[in-house]
Amino acid sequence: QKEVEQNSGPLSVPEGAIASLNCTYSDRGSQSFFWYRQYSGKSPELIMSIYSNGDKEDGRFTAQLNKASQYVSLLIRDSQPSDSATYLCAVHSSNDYKLSFGAGTTVTVRA
Amino acid sequence: NAGVMQNPRHLVRRRGQEARLRCSPMKGHSHVYWYRQLPEEGLKFMVYLQKENIIDESGMPKERFSAEFPKEGPSILRIQQVVRGDSAAYFCASYLGQTDTEAFFGQGTRLTVV
Numbered sequence: 001q002k003e004v005e006q007n008s009g010p011l012s013v014p015e016g017a018i019a020s021l022n023c024t025y026s027d028r029g030s031q032s033f034f035w036y037r038q039y040s041g042k043s044p045e046l047i048m049s050i051y052s053n054g055d056k057e058d059g060r061f062t063a064q065l066n067k068a069s070q071y072v073s074l075l076i077r078d079s080q081p082s083d084s085a086t087y088l089c090a091v092h093s094s095n096d097y098k099l100s101f102g103a104g105t106t107v108t109v110r111a
Numbered sequence: 112n113a114g115v116m117q118n119p120r121h122l123v124r125r126r127g128q129e130a131r132l133r134c135s136p137m138k139g140h141s142h143v144y145w146y147r148q149l150p151e152e153g154l155k156f157m158v159y160l161q162k163e164n165i166i167d168e169s170g171m172p173k174e175r176f177s178a179e180f181p182k183e184g185p186s187i188l189r190i191q192q193v194v195r196g197d198s199a200a201y202f203c204a205s206y207l208g209q210t211d212t213e214a215f216f217g218q219g220t221r222l223t224v225v
Contacts, residue, residue: 032212043202043216092212098167099144099214103153
């Protein structure tokens, strides 16, 4: 079982719609959860951090965490063409301090 | 406050040569990760270091690859006797440590082995 799994995508959404990204993780000792955005040919950019169960909103982005289900999600509201990128879910383990990444979900926002 | 700095941005090496990749973490950060990314693939963990210590090198090939993070200066990822399969983007990320685990990435080094 992979440590971090994401819905494989690719995901295509029309401009203005909501993009929904999902992620599950295997290490129950994980305490910190992150979403990164990576444009083609660029480095990953941290866009959201979440540490406790529930929702966290930052602008058009909302992260959701459910530790009991070992599930993290990211919603992008009012999607824009500039949101077209690969989104990476990352989980930081408090056991071995490793920051593990999912394979990423590529999102394309159609104008 | 400068971000994570990696150099060189692009590196071309002939098969059998050595590649040295440098990573200067953000100011105050004492934890560094190195990752490798092949085109159209995800980030593969290589090694996790703290100042003067290798904490976890489970993702790094045991031969030809080594990493260090000295008390002074940047973290170095060293690849000896490079082969074509080593061609990839290598990213480092740093974080402050303790309760602050937000990791920030450098711009990466694109290694091409010819």
